[in-house]
Amino acid sequence: MKKSAICIALVAVTLTGCNSSGKKAQARFDQAKTLFEQKEYSAAKSQLDSIRALYPKEIKVLKAGLTLMRQIEMKEAERNIAFCDSLLPIKQEEMKELQKGFVFEKDSVYDEIGRYVSKLQTIERNIQRCYVRSGVDETGEMYLASVYFGGKPINHTGIKLSTPNDLFVETPSIPYDGGLNYRFKDMGNITEVVTYKGENCKDAADFIYNNQNERIKVEYTGGKPYILYLADSEKKAIAATYNLAIVLNDINKMTKEKDKSIKKIAYLKSKLEKEE
Numbered sequence: 001m002k003k004s005a006i007c008i009a010l011v012a013v014t015l016t017g018c019n020s021s022g023k024k025a026q027a028r029f030d031q032a033k034t035l036f037e038q039k040e041y042s043a044a045k046s047q048l049d050s051i052r053a054l055y056p057k058e059i060k061v062l063k064a065g066l067t068l069m070r071q072i073e074m075k076e077a078e079r080n081i082a083f084c085d086s087l088l089p090i091k092q093e094e095m096k097e098l099q100k101g102f103v104f105e106k107d108s109v110y111d112e113i114g115r116y117v118s119k120l121q122t123i124e125r126n127i128q129r130c131y132v133r134s135g136v137d138e139t140g141e142m143y144l145a146s147v148y149f150g151g152k153p154i155n156h157t158g159i160k161l162s163t164p165n166d167l168f169v170e171t172p173s174i175p176y177d178g179g180l181n182y183r184f185k186d187m188g189n190i191t192e193v194v195t196y197k198g199e200n201c202k203d204a205a206d207f208i209y210n211n212q213n214e215r216i217k218v219e220y221t222g223g224k225p226y227i228l229y230l231a232d233s234e235k236k237a238i239a240a241t242y243n244l245a246i247v248l249n250d251i252n253k254m255t256k257e258k259d260k261s262i263k264k265i266a267y268l269k270s271k272l273e274k275e276e
Contacts, residue, residue, distance in 0.1 A: 025055035029065055041072050048072075067275055074268045077261040084258040091251045098244045113137045116244060118237035128189070130228050132159070132218055134205070134241040140249025142241060144171075144201045146220060148192040156192060157181060157222030161207050163214040169207040171196045173222050208235060209242045 032047035048065045055061065103122060106114030115137045119125075126133065128149050136142045146159045157175060162168035174181045174194050183192045196204060208216060212235050220226040230238075 021055055022058055022061070025051050025058040025061040028054075029061050029068070032065070032068060036068060036072055036075075039075070041076055044072055045069065067272065070268045070272055074265055074272075077264045077268070080261040081258055081265075084254040084261075088251065088254055088258075091247055091254070094247045095244070095251060098240065098247060101240050102244065113139060116241070116248075118240055120233050120237040130226070131234060132230060132238070133234075134238045136241050136245040136248060138248065139252045140245050140247075141198050142201055142205055142245035143195055143197040144204055144238070145193055145195040146218070148190070148220060148226060150190055150226075151188065153183065153190045153192065153223075154220060154226050155183075155223035156194060156220035156226065158194065158196075158220075159204070160219040160221050161204055162217045162219070163211050165214070167207075167211065169203045170221065171204050172200050174200070205238065205242055205245075208238045212236075212239055 028047050028051050032044045032051075035041075035044035035047065048069050051058070051061060051065050099116065101120075102116040102118055104114055104116055115135045117133075117135045121131075121133045121135075126147070130148050130150070133145050133147060134142065135145075146156065148154055148156060155176070157173040158171045160168060160170045174196065176183070180195045180197070181193075183190060185191075208230070216230040216235065218228050218230060
């Protein structure tokens with residue numbers, strides 16, 4: 001009799017514990033649903049995550065939670081699309097205005113992505129001179145290029161920029177590879193072009209943009225020493241490229257985010273339809 005009483009007591013305790021666990025899980029689900037209706041999506045997802053962590057055996061509540069989680073993610077995706085739709089036209093207008101100072105270059109055979117170059121810095125207008133040119137591709141990735149022209153090579157691999165008040169920045173070294181760092185000889189003269197793209201360009205571009213009113217010295221590094229000073233027209237062109245890069249990058253990110261959200265909604269809809 002004693003053993004039977006103990007077994008009955010254990011079963012009762014177990015059932016009470018399960019019932020209590022189920023109630024607590026359901027309470028959290030109800031709270032998540034309320035938060036969802038209030039458009040507090042992050043808080044609602046946090047509640048659903050806690051159910052999975054604390055009550056992994058409450059299958060019925062977990063299934064309901066999965067459905068609710070998908071509904072939340074759909075609403076978040078719809079909100080992302082609405083946000084992108086509201087900002088994209090503004091950014092596109094900014095882009096059109098900024099593009100007026102640029103030419104678009106794209107080789108239909110070799111280039112998958114075109115690039116914008118300031119009208120002040122087209123190659124045709126800067127033949128046989130040393131300068132720092134800039135450009136930005138359609139995705140918003142900016143680049144700077146240090147161009148050297150002279151009778152003898154200096155074999156440079158980078159540049160150091162500085163101002164009279166001792167502020168300075170250096171690009172990473174780009175070893176000669178015939179691509180980002182290439183050289184050629186023509187009519188007895190040497191041309192060297194070293195290109196700094198993306199992260200390799202960021203610090204130098206920031207420096208020029210933030211010091212447009214200063215006299216900026218450019219030291220070619222990694223080879224024989226060579227120094228020039230950025231002309232006002234070059235600083236103006238680089239600053240304009242910097243602004244265009246920001247807008248193009250914003251447009252690229254928002255376009256990708258919108259496409260991603262559209263695909264996510266389609267996926268979630270198919271899952272929810274199967275659950276009905």
